[in-house]
Amino acid sequence: MKTHPYFQLLFLFAFVAIVSCSKKEDPFVEADPMLTLELKSSAGTGELEVLSVNDSVYFTVNGNNGEDYSDIATYYVNETAISARAYFFRQTGTYAVKAVYNDVNSNILNFEVLAPTERALTIDVTKALRDQTITFGLLDSDGNNTASEAIFYVNNDEISGFTYSSATPGNFDVYAKYEVNNEQQTSVTKPFEVFIPKRKVVIEDYTGTWCGFCPAVALAIENVEAVTEHVSVVAIHKTASSYPDPLDFDRIEDLQQMFGVSNGFPKAQLNRTVSWAEPYNIGEVTAMAGNDTDLSMAINSQLTGANLTVQVKVIYENGSEAGDKLVVYLLENGVVAPQANYFNETPGHPYEGLGNPIVDYVHNHGLRNSLSDLFGDAIPQTPAFQEFKKSYSFVVPSNYVGDNLSFVVMVVRADNSAKNSQFSKINENKNYE
Template sequence: MKIYLKFLSLFVIIAIVSCSKKEDPFVASDPMLTLELKSDAGNGELEVLSLNDAVVFTVTGSDGEDYSEASNYYINDTPITGRTYTFSATGTYAVKAVYNDITSNILNFEVLAPTERALTIDFSRAMKNQTITFGLLDSNGDDTASEATFYVNGNVISGFTYNSANDGSFEVYAEYVVDNESFSTPVKNFSVYTPKRKVVVEDYTGTWCGFCPAVALAIDTVKAATNHISVVAIHETGSTLPDPMHFDDIEILKDEFGIGGLPQARLNRTQKWLDPYKKEDVLAMAGNETNLSIAIDSKMTGSNLTIDTKLMYANGSEAGDKLVVYLVESGIIYAQTNYFNNTSGHPLEGHGNPIPDFVHNDALRNSLSDIFGDAIANTSAYTEYKKQYSIEIPSEYNVDNLSVIVMVVNANNEAKNSQHAEVGENKQYE
């Protein structure tokens, strides 16, 4: 009877742990403090002012506290006294606030003389066939675009919108009339891009797995051929040999994607990449034109990492779309079992078994989203979808070697597109 009760108790404990792990694969850190800078002149991406306009700034923390008096303010990176500033010269100005080591968002101002106009572009980097709208603001902030003539690459356009079916860099300026006198704005630049597919390559591996280096070598070959891949190495501890990069929720992923014995590799989460792991299998998809683009902007503040993800669909989102955000680390030196040590002609012949100084790249450290993705709200075509994530980076991670992998998956967990960026990098749509 006692043996039965012990077995039953152990079963219950295992069941509880398993369920908890499945339902809560990642517990995020407490959100770090962020600052929102505002002004009484407005809070758009660009506010237009007249000469000698005075502006008052306020700062609110993400904790709801007012940091206006405790913050320091900078105009074009030059500190000012107090939180009121009079703009006494024409030109462009960038304003930020700093509290301790935390920096706010940036507010942009353009100070105009009575005959000057500020040319605005709603998307400085637009997707192919996306409509770009130009504005022309006077010193009162009124949009006078309907009264002006716009030129793109030197050619007159109809109205004040533009789209292109071709990639490229473009120049725009406007001509306008004030008191019967003609004026032109300075030229501004914008670009148009076609979204390209980045294939997700997931390597289920372990430092104890003697055949696993074959996949790592194949990934290196693909990396040398294209940048249109996002790599995630998902490590598992062996029955007797530990793996310091072990990902706690690997069993959940293995169950979902039918992963058996290692090595195993998947393309775009669900497609098997079979031995001998031909690069052509990946290159056939990498860089192909697609209708979804992803941008990443991440910042470190102390030990806290904030990741801003942005999505743009050419045709709008689909029911079941999800956003997956992973943190990976490269450059980890750890012994790797090598069954190819005595294989004649193999790249790893004679490297030892194990290889003592094997370099492990793209090791999955954390999933900031649910491991299968967070639901994406219904998003219409050419409308930006944004979501922010944050995490406190453990001290054992090498921040300089961390990267962010973002993928969008459909209802069947197939990756539709992905993006990767180093921590601290602002990766634009591409």
């Protein structure tokens, strides 16, 4: 039983009664398109171009605004600035080239410079789902694919042809043997991985800094995170008119209405649609967390100044289902604000004696904005093993701390229940898991 003074209970009821209910606007306002740069080269536009020693390559850069930035951008080869738009590749090896203008980075072009007897080994999918076909290539310095003339070895075992799939997850190595001028050559060895997606359970914490019992859910979430990494946490804050919450989410009432979440905070939901009720048994979460599933998500974000760009990729083992949607939430961690604490005088409670309120309470996982539609953007019919990609851009408000931003991404069904989720930090390239 909760122990607290009677006046604190009245205080809680008063705050719930005066919580602001009028904000219905979407907090994500589409800004003017931010500048993006596309780098191209005279060698080609593939993800990897092969060259011979002393080949030169000429670069061009165009913006999404139709402007040509070729003469005013700075070019970097393996992160070292060069003084011209052309580059002579005088040594064998691998090279990554990008262009930068006013802190805006272009895409990256990759080059491999080969000696006459060398071949560039390529792998079309370096992290593949189980039973997904992986295709190997073997390029000469003219860009010709000689894979059909080579013998490939996976984990030192010869395979038939130049494709491979595995029903068993694991880490693998591949190399090829081939002939040049009647002499046998061996390519470099490259790794790839076959994986089975693991389910990340979505935990949504409906909370407020004014809510004295709400730290109970935050504590339960900490206990879950201590035993599994397979959770994606979203804290959805609601303000009170006389007790403003710095993480107030303007459209919390739309979420409450959709998922049947009443104002008697705290409230917690699992995978969007299932109530996680007191005493917040962590076994309800761990029973699902980390289980094998059939879809995975990857997140790649870049924050330059106030300009945020995010690309999300989704891949299915069995293809999408009608009604699938993509939800992309922007979160902020490390927000320090007083937190009401009705456990201050509860003997043996972890929050006993911390004060009411806890003055320097650190709030994490706070939902700041929905970059997608609040309930998700439609995913078109997507076959098995084919990537679905979607990009978002956003101008980050000045009251957000950029380094503390993060993401939770979900694929949800037509009924809004989460099939799987992924999380990532800002400026992180989070691969499929």
